[in-house]
Structure formats: structure tokens, C-alpha cells
Amino acid sequence: MVELGVPTRSAPALAVRSLTYSYPGPAAPALRDVSLELAPGELVLLAGRSTCGKSTLLRAACGLVPHFHGGEIDGRIEVAGIDALASGPGELASAVGYLAQDPETQVVSTTVAAEIELPLEMRGDAPGARARAVEEVALALAIPHLLGRAVDTLSGGELQRVALAAALVTRPKLVLLDEPTSQLDPVAGDELIWLLRRLNEEWGVTILLAEHRLERCLAAADRVVAMESGRIAFDGAPREFLAWAQESDVALETPAARLFSLCGIEPLPVGVRDARRTLRGAGVAHPPHRAGRRVSDSGPADPVLQARALWVALDAGEGPRDVLRDFDLIVRRGERVALMGRNGAGKSTLLRTAAGLLDPVRGSAEVPSGMALLTQNPSDYLVRERVGDELPGEAGTAALRAVGLEPALEADPRDLSGGERQRLALAITLAGRIDGGELPGLVALDEPTRGMDRARKDDLVGLIDDLAARGAGLLLATHDVEFAAAFAERVVLLGEGVVIADGPAAEVLSGGWYFATEVARVLDLPGVVTPDQGAAALRLEDD
């Protein structure tokens, strides 16, 4: 019998038995009769739609639920043999590392070195051991150059790595990650997943990873657990998960699996390499190259954004740095443009400059027919307790109508779903800028899909299509290549403050490796980026 509070070598890394949990208040249970066991050294992917209970399960596994959040709990959780309900998060700290969605709330120190060292110091490690552990984890995560930096000068991606380093520095047996790639560009996201795989293989760390972008990490997983309304709906191998998703929830299918489903090819692939191997086996390894899908000529339409010879410098406390350098871009009315690039490439800076939040050093960014910008956190726009109070009068009603939220006039913004809150925030930026039903020339959104599942992303694509059809130019800064492929007709790729690619989405997103969709990586066909396009291409090949 395992004695409570004493870790044992043979114990599962995580054992959850019949766990039911409700947050304080009258809310429905967030977890319902969940049972799950993770063997030491497993890398398990936790899948499911938004609010299905993934984050709550992770919080229960690290002791925050119920010790920090309160609420009612029934069942049992053991982490490496330690009873998580009897021990608090502090006692579990040496056995569990936890990385939450928002890296900004995961730093408690002013410098990177102090942040990473903190858990060791709290544990009472000697200074020499702390210095070595900090150095090693910094090397493992390729961040030794950040050690001397102040945390408030770091980008979101850098913060995410620092928070991960602080979670790993005690060499925990179990690491829990809640959408760790949501703030990362495709390059950094892929690097992080493979880094986790390496830590898992070389250090034997058990990893439980919650993610919405399954195509990014399915190939690295040993096992997938899917949740639905607080319950475990599936628990099995990645390939079996894809078959289950095909039957039960297509929103959880990866693009490559969707492509195979549309073409009737079996077995469903868990990653790009797997897909290519299967296609080779099926005799469709080298389909002929086809011309990319061209967008309609947008030349005659009015420009809604004209950036000319634009230079913008930012100072994060280390002296001014040129973020946009001699930057030129024209977006026209009705265009749907995705602005992509690595963290720090200048995407947000361009949007903020166009909206007048930043002054250029040189050059100009003009928006002749007005602009509405929705920044990354929609909640920042919501300051009142009634939707109608945020958007009074005819102008407010028109804005609510434009985003399809007119029926929510009496609702409290806090009661709206995440997607509805985003629409409301967009309506707030549009209010008074809709002239006789005509939208402002440019509607810009900065990283709108952070933390969204695919169903919500599809809703957003619908809204974007609607706004574009009504004459607005849409400019979205995003790291999500699959989302960009779904909504954009044109992709502008930035690198170090300059445009490095600008063309039809189907061409840009199929012409590279990191900034390419999964289907593009599988098929390697110019102009083929979505499962539908891929299926059409493969059918043509059959014909």
C-alpha cells in the first residue's frame, strides 16, 4: 500500500481516479468521473474543444484544484505516489512542473535568472546546485542569452520558454502543459514540441500536453486522451484517436487526417512523415505540380492601408530597436490578408502604427477610409456590465448587427462565450465607424485565434468572410497557418521588419516548411494548402 505523501519509484506518474470537480459557485461540474493513469515516461496529448475540462484536469494534477481555486471535489489524484488532494501545489512542486496558457501570469520575478532559480531557492537547494541547474535548463531550452534580461522586456515566445524553464528546473517527474504553443510562431512551436519529445526521451519526463493545434504535436505523442464536457471520451493511440475523431468530432481531426478521410485513404496519418509514407504506398507519392490558386485581381479596389517607406522603432528598456524597416504594404478594400512571421517580426507593430497607437520614425501608414483594430485580448475592451451600455444608440446597434450580436443587448459581457466576447470587442471598435451600413475601410485583428478550438475558428472565418463581403479590407496578424489558409486570400510574411513574401495564400503557405499547412507539407504541391484542395488534387491525379 502506498503511504500518502511519500513518492515511490514504481508509482504511475499520474493516477486520477473517479475525479469529479466543480468550481465554487453554481456552475456545472468541470470534471465528471474522470479516471486516467499516466505511466512514467509517457508523452500524452490532451485533446478536446474549449471548456471541455482540459485546463481543469491539468490544474487538478498540479494541486491548484482544489487547493488554490476551492470548489467541491470527489475522487482521488496521485502524482508520483503523492496524494495531490492531501498535499498542496507547494508540496507537489518538486514532482510536477506546470505551464499555463498565459505566460505573462507565470513570471513572478524581475529577471530571467531569478525566475528560473526561484523554485530551487524555495526548495532550499544550495547556491552551487542552483547555478548549475539554471545553466543546464537554460541550455536545454536555448535561452542562456536571456538569463540577464528583465522579464518585462521579453516577447511572448521568450516568456513562454522562461516559464517552461522554471517549470523544468527542478527536474519534475511530470510536466503539465496547457497550450504551450498558443503564443509561439510556427517555428518556435515546432521547436518546443520536439524539445518536449527530447526531454521525454532523454530525461524520462512524463508529459501531459493540452493543445488545440493537434497537427503540431500528434506525431510526437505516445497516446491521446480526448475530453468532452468534463469526461474522458477517448483514450488510446494517436491513430485510433484520428479514427475516433472522424466518427465523433470532426473538429478534432488534423488537416492531414481530413485529407485522407476525403480521399478515402487508410490508415489515417498521425503526422506528415506518416502521411507521405502512406501516400507513397498508395502510389500517389509524386502528383504533378499544379499552378497555385490565384486570387481575384485586387488592383482596381481602393487601398484601405498604404504603408510607405515605414520605419518604426520600439524601446523595451534596452534602447530603441527598428522593428519595421523601410516597410511598404498596400491592402485593398475587400481583401482578406494574413500577416505572418516569427515572434518579434513586426506584425503587431504594423497594426498598432496603422491604428495610430505608435508613431513612425519615418514614412507613413495611412488608412484613408478608417480602421478598426482588435488587439490580442478582447477583454480589455469590456469595461461595463451590460452589452447595451458598451454600445449605446443607433451606432452601437449597427455595430452589434455587423457582428451578429444584436440579440445580446441585455447580456453581461462576462456571461458571453469567448467567441462572443471577441465579437463584442470587435463591435466596440466598429461602433460609429459604420457609415450607412458600410464598414471602415480596414478591419484588423491581432492574433484572434489564441486559445480557440477549430469550431470557434470556423465561426471567426465566417465573420471575416461576411465583413470582407461588406467591403472591408481584413488584415489579421496570426501564427496559425491552418487558420490563415482557411480565411486569407493573400499572405504577407514578415521577417525582421521587412516583407519577405507577399502573394496568394495558397502559394505562400505551400512554398515553405514552417509557414506551410500540414496538407502542403504532405503533398508538396504549389497552391494546395487545405484538405479540400488536397483531396481535389489527389482525385485529379486518380483521373
Next chain:
Amino acid sequence: MRSPFAYAPRPWPLQSASPGAAVVYLGAFAAVAFAYSTPVVLAAAGVGLAVAGRLAGARAAVRAALWMGLTLALLIVLVNALVVSRGETVLLRLGDVPLLSDVVTAEALAAGAVIGLRAAVVMVAFAVYSACVDPDRVLRALRPLARRSALTATLVSRLVPVAAADAARLRDAARLRGPGAAPVGRAPLARRLLAGSLDRSVDVAATLELRGYSLEPSRSRAGATFFRPIRTKKRCTRRGEAESVRAGSRSRYDRRFCATGAAVLVAAIAGKVLGADAFSEYPSVAVGLEPSTLGLSTLGLSALLVLAGFAPRHG
């Protein structure tokens, strides 16, 4: 862009002092502001804090706090003058206006000015604290006192940096609202900022729990207290970046800061007893300039010497 209230390591005595010593030193000025109504003493405390902040390299924080504090003071003067009808010197007759006084008196203006000045002095004290006292050291120093309450520790050490970051985002969002959306006044924005910052502080406190903050401090750390913390030497590089190197000794300035703060507090108490706070607003303004008042003001200003007398500390 960094908030002016964000802590930045600098090689000055106030940054080198332990959090406890810095709190005693700055808190003495704030305590004087709370305890006294005499404008001379309040002004001396305000000037003392502002100069102390500038000497500690927190010029931007002092400037921002003075701007905010004096704006608030002006608002208080205005509101007090409009709602209080006491005082003999009538400057203006407003007539019958609901909720407002029928007259504006010089005494109500003076009383408002004193309250406003007090608020401004406290804001400057807090700004200098925020910009000069390392929150990492506060967090570690609080551990023996608030080990079981990561939230308390977070609120004490991180609320200002978290609120500063949130304020910048909320300001941007307010500027991006369409002209047809309800305008965001200072009050809703402040409410939203406070609520949001508290929410985010709870998240930060959760992280602190996960880092093991509530664990029993080990024997090697048992000596760390609010007044004798684990010292963090901040080595300032050319770009002003800080490199943390931890050592076990306290700052050589601690005693002097504590002694100076204690002297100001003792003098403030003695001054109260001796009638140094001779000020009355109503029915007519009377400012006493007794030797004790002037003496306390002089002591408050001379407390700066503890900062001004030392050379910057390098390494």
C-alpha cells in the same frame, strides 16, 4: 515601453537596502503625511520624498506620481470646495444647486488642498517604493511572514508591475474604441484595471504556489527576514540589464535607513505632542509656524542626507 513605476536596478543606496529598511525610510515620510495636516510639514515630506526618489534614480516615477498626485489633489480641492459650505471667507455664491454647497469658501479650498497634498505625498512615497525596491527581494523577504499566503505576497510585491502592464493595454483598448461606443471615463477604467489586476495577481499567486512558495523554508534560509533578506546583488551592465547574484549579507546602508526613518517617526510623534501640527481650516485658516513645526520639517528634509551623502554603489 516600460512603466515608470517598474523597478529598475540601479547602483544607489536605496536600491541596495533591504526591503524592510527601505520601507521604514519611505514609510516614515508617508506616516508623517497621514499624521499631519500642516501644509509646511506635508510639503517638506513631499519635497523630501521627491528628492529622495530623484537621488535614487527614480526620476520618471517621481514625475509620473507628481503628475497623478497633483491632478488628484486638484480634483479633491475642486470637489471639497463645491460640497463643503464651512468657512468664513466666501469667495463665490453658487445659489441653490442640488448636492452642492451654496457658497465656495477659501477655507474649503484650503482644506481640500491639504487632503490633496497628503494624497500626493503618499502617491510619491509609493512610486519611489515601487521603482526602487526590488520586488524579488520583497517576495523572498515576505516568505517567512506570509508563507501560507502567496496571494498576499503577490499583492505586496507584484500588484504594481501587473497593474502597470494592464493599464498600458487598457489605455490602448480605450483609444481603439469606435466613436460610437460608450466613452471610457477614468472611473470605469480604474475599476476595470483594479478588478483585472487583482484577477491577474491571483494567477501570479497560483504560479508562486507552484514554485513552492508555501514550502517550509530550509535551515539555510531560516535567517532571511523582512529586515535581513537574502540579498540580491544587481550588477548593472552597460544596457542597464540586471544580473542576479545572490549573497547572504545585508546592505551596509540598512542601519542608516532604519535609523533615519525611525528618527523621522520619533520626531513626528514628538512634534505631535509638542503641537507641531498647528493647523486649522475652519472657521478660518490658521497655519502655525512654531519652532517645532519648522524643526520637524527641517528634520524631514535633512533625512535626505542619508541618500545624498553616499556615493553610488558599484558591483
